[in-house]
Amino acid sequence: MSILDASSSGEHVADAAQPRRGVQRLLAGNAVLVFAFLYLPILVLIVLSFNDNRIVGVWTEPSLRWYRDLVQDDAVIGALQNSLVVAAVSTVVSTILGTAAALSLERFRYRGQGFFDGLLYLPVIIPDVTMAVMMLLFFVQAFDLVAAAFGITPRLGLTSISLSHIAFNISFVAIVVRARLEGLDRSLEEAAADLYATNWQAFRRVTLPLIAPGVAGGALLALTLSLDDVVITSFVSGPGSTTLPVYVFGLVRRGVTPLINAVSVVMLVGSMVLVVASLLIQRQRAT
């Protein structure tokens, strides 16, 4: 992501930026508090998930019983599988479509770009609930049409969930890739053209490697948003096609149990591993 790029290009900040000692210490103290604020709930959850006691707040002794229960819980495993399938499909498709959209808008000029541009920004500002309503009504109408035309009524399931996720992810991927494209030095691509590269060759050997970190960042964002989504998925999923966050959300509304803590920790660790892995890969590519 471009923000990380900015940080590694820095010159040392002028001394004028450093305030007086007392203020300096306040700022540092504030920073520590913010980090504590960000990480405390996560750490508490992790600790509590190893608690043997059924009552969440009372610490008895460390145990793995909730994780053992978790592994044997078919509903959770099923929901996890659904989440992974939907996330994989929607990430791949939206990354391809989003990158294409970014290239089309940044490297070319044609009429109708303004409309495309505006349409691309809407999914970002639209709230989850509105999008959920949109998708539900769309599928209801679409299913009616298909039933009228072909006689069979499709049902809500993993397909409708994936299609909905792709719908909002395209924009997010496009934004990240466009930010990357904007910052690129076009002389490299022009140099490739001067050296008699065809458009496809120039794209494959110059542009694509240059935007690769942006594409990877966009893909990671799409993956995260898909795995995180609750509202949209719950509106367009059918019986048997629940995803993990929707399932956990249902559990939470019925009350806090230690099993949820264990599931949460698994989801947390999973997403953190993903992030760290992708950051490492990006650092490797950049060097």
Place this chain on the structure above:
Amino acid sequence: MPTVTPPATTDDDATAPAPDAVRGGRGLEHAAERARARRGLLIGLPSLTYLVLLFAVPLGIVLVYSFATRSRTGRTILGEWSLDAYARLADGLVVEIFLRSLWLAVVATAVCLVIAYPFAYYLATRSPRVRGLLLVLVMIPFWSNFLVRTYAWRVLLGSDGPFLRLLESVGIGEMRLLFTPFAIVLGLVYGFLPFMILPLYASIERIDFSLVEAARDLYASGWQAFRRVTWPLSRPGVIAGSILVFIPSFGAYVTPEILGGSKTTMVGSYVVRQFLSSRDWPFGAAISFAILAVMLVAARLYFRSGGRNL
């Protein structure tokens, strides 16, 4: 936006009528430009088609539904059109929910700004290597599952949770933290704080601090230098961060559901209720559109005040 500039013509008297050869050459240029434009459109066409089909069309369907009527059994009758759903938006209850959501979103945004600005300033003024590391540390919770992070506060603030037990041990019992507006704002701040930190950081990091140095040379105090140089220069980041926090906070659903309970209804929960329990789809569609309208106004304000692309 990068523009495609055609190569300049080399003839000296551009006013003289162009000889046929040059006119033919310009024709070739135009053909090449048109081919290039067509290629660009083709590359973007699959994405555009997808968005039109699965975004613009659904939006239109919601608009259509908002003018439909609800039968007594809760089914939607598309044939009979009315403005009933929109008239209900002026109801006292609905207005109250909208205002409450607006207020909570504004409070969450303000709290985020107050917490994030000193933090971002500190981050932006570290050495480059430390900056990178600290940024990664900020991003890791941000990328973790949103539902889980919100749920963590449900555990923390609950009656069995550590905070209340701490308060009890100090002697202040009988206080309820969960299912209050306080809990909702806390959850919103926790969830969206990184959205405020990152634009602020990006904006402050770009400031040319030699300007601050110049101000100090002109006998400005530290506070004056901040107020008149640093703060105005960081405004794009402030605005971007505020919008990025306000928009999801206003339409939030998961956070108020988990932390707010049924007493504090926000607009997101209200919409969902129309589809799950009340089965009043036209009304739900109308509210969804109203929420979108608020978002568009906010986004417009952002772009008006000179905000760059997100």
